[in-house]
Amino acid sequence: MKSHWYWATLMIVLLLAEGALRAQARNEASLDWAPDQLTATFLYTADDYSLQVSASSLRRTLLEGVGVEYASRHFYPWEVVGAVQYSEGEPLGQKLVSTGAGVGYCRNLKGWVPFARVVAGATRTSSADLMYLYRSPRWGAAFSTAAGVDYRITPRWGIRMAQLQDEYLPYGSRGSVYWSFGTGITYIIRR
Numbered sequence: 001m002k003s004h005w006y007w008a009t010l011m012i013v014l015l016l017a018e019g020a021l022r023a024q025a026r027n028e029a030s031l032d033w034a035p036d037q038l039t040a041t042f043l044y045t046a047d048d049y050s051l052q053v054s055a056s057s058l059r060r061t062l063l064e065g066v067g068v069e070y071a072s073r074h075f076y077p078w079e080v081v082g083a084v085q086y087s088e089g090e091p092l093g094q095k096l097v098s099t100g101a102g103v104g105y106c107r108n109l110k111g112w113v114p115f116a117r118v119v120a121g122a123t124r125t126s127s128a129d130l131m132y133l134y135r136s137p138r139w140g141a142a143f144s145t146a147a148g149v150d151y152r153i154t155p156r157w158g159i160r161m162a163q164l165q166d167e168y169l170p171y172g173s174r175g176s177v178y179w180s181f182g183t184g185i186t187y188i189i190r191r
Contacts, residue, residue: 004143018105035188037150039067040185041163043067044180045062047062064087066085071106077106077107079103081102098124098142112151113151122142124137124139124140152188156188157188158186159184160184166178166179167180
């Protein structure tokens with residue numbers, strides 16, 4: 001949990017420093033504008049726990065799924081993000097549904113758009129045998145940080161080259177941490 005606060009604090013400090021530096025910039029300087037975008041991402045997720053499947057082996061929980069997000073960039077380089085994710089995997093037929101909203105920072109650098117985000121929301125997890133840390137499906141608050149880079153192929157379409165996400169969930173005695181790697185397709189919404 002401490003690492004989440006560390007990254008959140010670091011991001012806030014960097015964003016405030018960028019704002020202070022930007023306030024001192026000359027009026028002649030101009031930055032590229034980034035339009036709103038809709039993104040569909042394929043996610044590969046690894047949980048922070050393993051299930052003992054036999055007396056001598058452990059099996060890590062691995063999930064695959066999709067995420068859809070909308071990034072509103074009306075306050076460029078700041079963005080407001082809404083996201084929904086669904087993943088499922090083994091062992092135990094585990095399912096994870098996450099919804100959330102948050103803020104991010106991005107820059108349009110000649111078609112490349114690196115970004116970083118902090119998102120809070122709710123998540124629901126369940127498993128086929130109801131054996132995942134509790135007796136029934138459960139909702140809880142979630143907190144995630146993500147970073148990645150998009151690349152524009154055409155004025156409307158692009159590729160999410162890579163996205164790395166760290167999601168903290170309140171399940172178990174100390175919580176659970178899910179690491180996700182994703183790639184996908186972006187659709188740029190022109191105003």
